[in-house]
Amino acid sequence: MSASVAREAAAGRLAEEMRFGKPAAGWRLRCYTVIFEADTRAGRLFDVVLILAILTSIGVVIADSVDSLASRRGALLDALEWAFTILFTVEYAARLWCVRHPLRYATSFFGVVDLLAILPSYLALILPEAHLLLDVRVLRLLRVFRIFKLAAYVGEYRALAAALAASRRKILVFLSIVLMIVLLMGTLMYVVEGPEHGYTSIPAAMYWAVVTMTTVGYGDIAPQTDIGRLIASVMMLLGWGIIAVPTGIVSAEMTARRFAGRQTTTRTCPECLSEGHDADAQYCKDCGAKLPPYARD
Numbered sequence: 001m002s003a004s005v006a007r008e009a010a011a012g013r014l015a016e017e018m019r020f021g022k023p024a025a026g027w028r029l030r031c032y033t034v035i036f037e038a039d040t041r042a043g044r045l046f047d048v049v050l051i052l053a054i055l056t057s058i059g060v061v062i063a064d065s066v067d068s069l070a071s072r073r074g075a076l077l078d079a080l081e082w083a084f085t086i087l088f089t090v091e092y093a094a095r096l097w098c099v100r101h102p103l104r105y106a107t108s109f110f111g112v113v114d115l116l117a118i119l120p121s122y123l124a125l126i127l128p129e130a131h132l133l134l135d136v137r138v139l140r141l142l143r144v145f146r147i148f149k150l151a152a153y154v155g156e157y158r159a160l161a162a163a164l165a166a167s168r169r170k171i172l173v174f175l176s177i178v179l180m181i182v183l184l185m186g187t188l189m190y191v192v193e194g195p196e197h198g199y200t201s202i203p204a205a206m207y208w209a210v211v212t213m214t215t216v217g218y219g220d221i222a223p224q225t226d227i228g229r230l231i232a233s234v235m236m237l238l239g240w241g242i243i244a245v246p247t248g249i250v251s252a253e254m255t256a257r258r259f260a261g262r263q264t265t266t267r268t269c270p271e272c273l274s275e276g277h278d279a280d281a282q283y284c285k286d287c288g289a290k291l292p293p294y295a296r297d
Helices: 003-020 026-036 041-064 067-098 102-106 109-126 137-153 155-166 168-193 202-213 226-258
Strands: none
Touching (some): 026 041, 026 067, 041 067, 102 109, 155 226, 168 202, 168 226, 202 226
16 A cells, blocks of 8 residues: 555544544454554454455345346355345444444444445335335345445545646636636537537537537537538547546556555554554644554554
8 A cells, every 4th residue: 555545544544533533442442443453463354354345235236137047046146245244234333333433433434335235124114015125125225325335444545636626727717718618619509500400509509519629429419510520520529639638637646656655554642543544743732642563453
């Protein structure tokens, strides 16, 4: 893991610690360290097992949607689904138990995702004949929410999210320029081609401009005049450059952040329980207490 990714992951875990409340001692602290921290062998093993379980459970949901598999292996798929439901229920309960502010975690994004991952199975038991539900199987589709839990265990997700947040103003300026080009070129095509060639209004012409600039090219509206084809050619060439601009903005921000920070860890201060210290730090950056030696096992 690079220094910037480690720094972003540690910063994210520090924010979670401050919001949800890290226990001071005992079994709750041990459970918290395993579930929410990743610099220990137990924490890394927990993350790997949970990711494998999430991916496997999503595979079960996908397989259950195939009629040929569901008819031949329906009982096995149902048993696996309930096994995963129980597993994720225990994990959700453990997360609520080991934090000092369980309501804050339950109402957070990943807390809601955790609940949506297990709720459909129980709803299907309670409301199998509900008239408002056209098909109980629709509830099972909500289990795909489990895939969003993967983002909580990938440090690169936090680095990408931070780069997107830092680039938001540049991207907004870029999008405003794109919208102005779409408006101008769409209006020009409306004047040149006119309703007789399918450009019935300026919004319809703007739709054509967006489809052409993004190189999608549905072909439902196409220029018929030579001037219109010339304008379309210019839009196509603009599309090549426009598609690359947001990627360049975010890539430049990620590169800058990669070389800007030092390696941080999830090592916790024994006095104030703050997290996110540098790997070579000897004293807590918040309270000044001496830190235990850092050793990645």
